[in-house]
Amino acid sequence: MPSFSILTPTSGRLAYLQACVRSVQEQVLFGADIALEHIIVCHGGDAETRAWLEAAALPNTICLFADEALSPSAARNRALEVAAGDWILVLDDDDLYLQRTVFYFADAVARHPERRWFVADFVRVDAQLRYLPGQDVYGYQFERDTQMLQAIFAAETFAQGNVCIARSLLAEAGHYDEARAVAEDLELYALLLLAGAVPLALPMVSHLHRVHTQNTSKHIDARHHHQDLAEIYRKLEAPLRARGVELQLPQA
Numbered sequence: 587m588p589s590f591s592i593l594t595p596t597s598g599r600l601a602y603l604q605a606c607v608r609s610v611q612e613q614v615l616f617g618a619d620i621a622l623e624h625i626i627v628c629h630g631g632d633a634e635t636r637a638w639l640e641a642a643a644l645p646n647t648i649c650l651f652a653d654e655a656l657s658p659s660a661a662r663n664r665a666l667e668v669a670a671g672d673w674i675l676v677l678d679d680d681d682l683y684l685q686r687t688v689f690y691f692a693d694a695v696a697r698h699p700e701r702r703w704f705v706a707d708f709v710r711v712d713a714q715l716r717y718l719p720g721q722d723v724y725g726y727q728f729e730r731d732t733q734m735l736q737a738i739f740a741a742e743t744f745a746q747g748n749v750c751i752a753r754s755l756l757a758e759a760g761h762y763d764e765a766r767a768v769a770e771d772l773e774l775y776a777l778l779l780l781a782g783a784v785p786l787a788l789p790m791v792s793h794l795h796r797v798h799t800q801n802t803s804k805h806i807d808a809r810h811h812h813q814d815l816a817e818i819y820r821k822l823e824a825p826l827r828a829r830g831v832e833l834q835l836p837q838a
Contacts, residue, residue, distance in 0.1 A: 591671030595661030659762035
């Protein structure tokens with residue numbers, strides 16, 4: 587039986603979180619033998635969200651609480667410490683899964699037992715969940731790890747909440763760098779690729795990515811994004827150069 591753990595950090599965005607939680611609670615599994623848990627890390631001393639979570643008593647949900655404000659990386663790592671699933675999914679508190687997301691990931695796991703990482707498409711919507719045309723991103727068709735690594739360090743591709751990763755692969759490659767507040771996902775994906783795992787791109791939409799004024803990445807412009815990619819490259823430079831991967835960021 588495949589088992590999945592969905593990781594969701596949250597702080598100060600209860601209205602968004604409630605919709606996010608509902609999208610997990612309403613997953614349609616078609617009677618499949620799938621174990622699913624949702625791990626919510628409520629941090630920053632968010633008393634309102636904590637009170638709602640405790641009163642809601644959500645099934646198949648683990649709630650962790652922290653008074654201190656945590657970075658997304660630190661919050662996800664805390665969730666990973668208690669995750670029971672063999673497969674890890676990451677869903678931000680302002681995003682929503684489509685109803686069949688977990689079922690389709692489970693189907694991919696069953697059909698491709700040799701793969702340890704899957705990536706889906708996602709759709710951008712505004713704060714009112716209206717589709718934002720022309721902003722879809724899908725560039726994950728890579729046959730070799732070096733191809734995707736080069737795309738990452740040329741700022742040509744990224745994945746955001748639309749991944750399904752084997753927990754065993756995370757144990758080998760490493761978890762999130764808690765000191766990194768920007769591009770922490772890309773650093774993790776680079777580590778997975780350096781471990782020799784190339785994601786299988788699936789013909790499915792995993793979630794709605796909500797674009798609004800409170801996005802945690804709203805203040806990140808191209809210059810800051812490129813600076814962070816350069817820092818990640820320097821950190822991983824030896825194994826990247828050994829594979830022929832160069833830093834090729836576009837000019838600002």
